[in-house]
Structures are given as structure tokens and as C-alpha cells.
Amino acid sequence: MARVEFREDRCKGCGLCVEVCPKHIVAMRCDVLNAKGFHPAGVEAMDQCIGCAFCAIMCPDEVIQVEK
Amino acid sequence: MDRLPDRVLMKGNEAIAEAAIRAGCRHYFGYPITPQTEIAHYMAKRMKSVGGVFLQAESEVAAINMVYGAAGAGARVMTTSSSPGISLKQEGFSYIAGAELPCVVVNVARCGPGLGGILPAQGDYFQATKGGGHGDYRNAVLAPASVQELYQLTVEAFDLADRYRVLVLILADGTLGQMMEPVSHLEPKDATAAGKPWATVGTGGKRFHNTITSIYIDPERLEAHNLHLQAKYAKIARNEVRCESVGVEGAEVVVTAFGTTARIVRNVIRQAAEEGIKVGLIRPITLWPFPSEAVAAAAAHPSVKALLSVELNAGQMVEDVRLAVNGAKPVQFHGRMGGMLPTQREILERIRAIARPEGGT
């Protein structure tokens, strides 16, 4: 069981986390705009997360924290 | 530290170096250039025996930036050069002013413009006192006129730099750097990085990080920073003006001169007195802050017919003299360039022309 947390307001919507997620569960949330005006990244199907932290390692803005 | 005899014969450049070491300077960064290279020679030898650092940099630009780093790390640090090298350091001067780093720079000046020549000149007065680098900043500028004073002012420059977190520039010239005179030594000073809580020495895990910077992108912060700097410069201008005034009371002519030139003028004053002409001398020891009040007071004496600024340039300090006199009396100028020194005779002729315009006695 694993969980990723996104500090939404820090996200700049670059999409690098989406690119590296091996389970393809990270997506840009097109329905949400954060304070910076970006569509932030998020995970819908958290139950599929394996806690590999690839998204967090790749994130240039320290948005993501991973628990396992 | 080993004691030197109470009174020794020293070359000006060596006196600067020894004074720096006695003032607690343990880091020297420089680049060879005539006529100040003996400072580097002396430092290269002496730093080893006092456990300090001598580093010959790849350029004047690198040297002044090493000074920036070392000053930021809390050390008493110095670099020295001569006019063309000082031009190269101007970038660093501006950053050091912006980041408020205490350090000492010596310019054993030579002639310009360009490579010019290696003989003494005072053509760097504007550069020293009015900037040279970009932005609104000031360096404290000291102008010694003897080897003893080179020694003493170098020691004091470090205190001044630390007190106000400014760059203190000693503006000497090739004559002073190369001449030998007796020097009485002062006791070595205890100078540690203590009292520099702003220095970047590592947080030690005990405090928030220190940062040393000259960039403030936010205009409100940058204006506030500039106002802070200006307030500091105003304080220096209030507290640190120094000059030597000789025989100004009752003088017919007051000569203003600094450094080497003032030495020549002193002899002229004696000669003029023999002819019955009373000449006063105002010798600024701080070129910035400029002793405007002393100059204005001299000009206000009813006996004074005119002031004469004698310089090794085309007329630089005379502008500050005129600002101080503010039209109260005529201000004349006599200068030589290219490494030529004014003779006592030619200065005396200018004095006679002011004091005895009809040629009478």
C-alpha cells in the first residue's frame, strides 16, 4: 500500500511526473486551477500506486511526498 | 608575532604589506603590476611565516572576487594593484559595496589612460572618489603622503572597513610605493572574525543561513537597501573626515594637495615664506569623505586671496575644492601628467602670481 501527496499550489503543471510514472496513474487535473494558474498533477487511482517515488524524484518543484 | 625594531627603514610597498599583516590581515590575493609588485613579493614570503594565505590570482578580476569571498567568510583581506589593474577591479568594487563587505584595496597609482606609464600620477582621483563601478556607492579613500603614513593608514583602513562594512581604498602612487623612509612600528592587533555575525562561515546547525548578496530584484527592497547604504555613507562623511591643515590662518594663498604632491608643496611653502608670502596647505588624508568644511573655512579667511590645487593630473580634486569653496574665492589649478612632477619653482611661480599679481613684493 502506498500513497502520494501533491502540494497542489507548488505544482507548475510541467507533466514530468506523468511521464515517469510506471503505473500511468499520475495525470494533470484539467478541471482544477491552482493559485499559480496551472493545472496541477494528481492521482485518481491511488490504490494502484506502488510507492516507487519516481514522480517525486522527477518533480523539479518539490511538490510530491510519497508514503509506503 | 615577531617584533620588529621600533624604527626601521622600509620601502613604501613593504610598509603597506607589513602593516596589513600587523592589522590581522591573513589573506592576500593579487596580480603582478608595476609599481606595486613588491607588496606581492613581501606577502608571498611573509604570509607563510604567519600562517596566512598568499595567492597569485589569474587576473585582477579574479583577485577582487577572491577578496569578496574571503571578506564574506569573515576574514581581514586585502588586494593591491596599480591603476590599470584597479580599473579591472571596479566590477568587484561595486559588488563589494552592494554586499557590504569590509576589505582593503591599495592603488599604488601610475599614469594613464590605457597602459599609460609606470611613473607616479594622481589621475585616478575621479575613479577612486566618484565611483568607477556601477551604481550609487562610495569607498572610503585614504591618501597617505609618507611611508610612515602608508603604514599607519593601512592598519587603520582595516578598522575602518570593519566598522562600516565598506571597501577602504588607499590611493598611493609610484613615488610613495618605491621610496624608503623610516617607519615606527605599531603593535600587532588582535583581529578575529568575531563581531561579524553576518559572515558566511557555515550555520553550524545553530542559526538560519546567512546570505551575502548585492541583488535585490524587488524595487522596494532595493531602494531600501540603497537608502541604508546612503545612511551609512553619510555617517562615514560625518565621522571620518581627516585632513592636515598647515598655516591656513593669515595665509594669502591656500594650496590643496594630497599624497606625493603635498610633499613638494611643503617645501614651496618654506620658499614662499622667505619671500614674505604666507601660504597655507590643506592636505586631505581622506579623499572621500572630502574635507570640504576645512577647505570652505580656509576660503572664508579674509587674508586668503585664492586657492591653488596642485595635482598630478589634468584637474580632478580641484573640482571638489571648487564645490567646497562654492565661489567664495577664486580656485586655480596646477597639474602635471605622464609621470612628470611639478617643480617647486613652477608651483612658486603660480603662488607669486596670485599673491603679487603686479609682480611687486
Add this chain to the structure above:
Amino acid sequence: MALVYQRTCGLLDVPFHYCPGCTHGIVHKLVAEVLCELGLLDGAIGVSSVGCTYNNYEYFACDMQQAAHGRAPAVATGIKRVLPDATVFTYQGDGDLAAIGTAEIVHAAARGERITTVFVNNAIYGMTSGQMAPTTLVGQVTTTSPYGRDAATQGFPINVSEMLATLRGAVYVERVSVTSVKGIRAAKKAIRKAFLVQRKGLGFSFVEVLSTCPTNWGLSPVESLKWVDTAMQEQYPLGVFKGADLEVEP
């Protein structure tokens, strides 16, 4: 559940000002993580340079100085000579290090200054809006090479790592990239090694990181990673250019 990835203590909790997808943020994290993991943060002094990272002194939790354009290695030299036991590093881009600061980096390396330089090469001037850099590829379009860098009039890119590796004072020189998790892990290993080389007093250590500039390249962040892996790596092959056999792990 336990934390498997969290913010590093080496960075203050301040949002980076970098453009979306710019890999400076990744490199910052790596430097900070290494300083924390090696227990060096409290005794570290970093030097920021000029360019996009001019104010990264606001991000690193250690003491920091900000240097004039290209002068960071000279400033770092001054710091290190005063504090020989401190861990001193510069963080410089390609405009800063490979153009205006060429003399300073070459001589710091030649002297074998016990400092570490993290050189972020994205083949363009980012801060001043996309001008040609010394590391710009032949044919690459920038605002000052609008028809593509023409070698006949604008010369050739400088391979800084290869050049510095010829100097005896430079004891560890490696080029890495941060375009994948694997690459980032390798980059972190290189940065760690560079700091350990400094701690052992062996000489000058240098890590070149191929980085992206999506904004000025006119590519998306993901496309930018791919451009590094293809076009950039052709000019700038990854690898250890000096000190591959150094054993520095405690």
C-alpha cells in the same frame, strides 16, 4: 506507512522561481540531498552565480554567497582559503561558467582548489531570454543565432568537462543528465562523489549536468528531456572524464 520520499532538509521551503519543467529544480534537490546525507550542510557555503540561478542562495539552507557573472570560482576560492574545513561549492550555468567565467573556472581547476562546481549546461542563456551560449549546438536556433548557430561565424560548442579534465588540479570530472529517474540517480551519485573528493582534500571536483530550458528551446518539458537525450548527448557524451577510479566513499 513510512515516508519513502520527502523534501530534503538542505532546501528551505521556498517555491523555486524556475519555469515549468526546468530541471534546475531537480539539480538543486540533488545537491541539497547530498549535503544532508553526508552531514555537510551545517558546514557548507555555496556560491550562486548569474543567470537563472542568481538567487538560489534563497533556496539552499546552508550559508550562501552570490557572485558576479562568471566569478563564482574566484569567490569560492576566497571562501575556501579562509575556511579550509568548510565544504564550498559553486552552482553555475553555461553562460556564466563557459563564457564570461572561463578564466575563473579554468584557474580554480588548475590550482586544484578544494571546491566543488556543479555546472548546469542547457546550451542556452535562459535568464536573458534565449541567447546563444558557448555550449549552444551547431545549428541550434537561439535569439542571437536565429538562423541556427553557424560554425563558420559563431564557432563551435565548448565541451567544458573534457577541457577541464586535461588539468592536473581537476581530479574528478563527470558529465551526467537528469532526464530520467535512472539518470537522476546517477547524477546524485556523481554529486556525492564530487563532495567526497573535496572532503578528502584531493583537489577540484566538477559535475556537469545536462539540463533543459523548455521555455527558450520552444519545446514542452517532456520534449525537452528527449532533446537532451538525443541532440545534446551527441555533442556532450555522458561519462567520467577524470577520477573514475577514485575511492572516496567513507
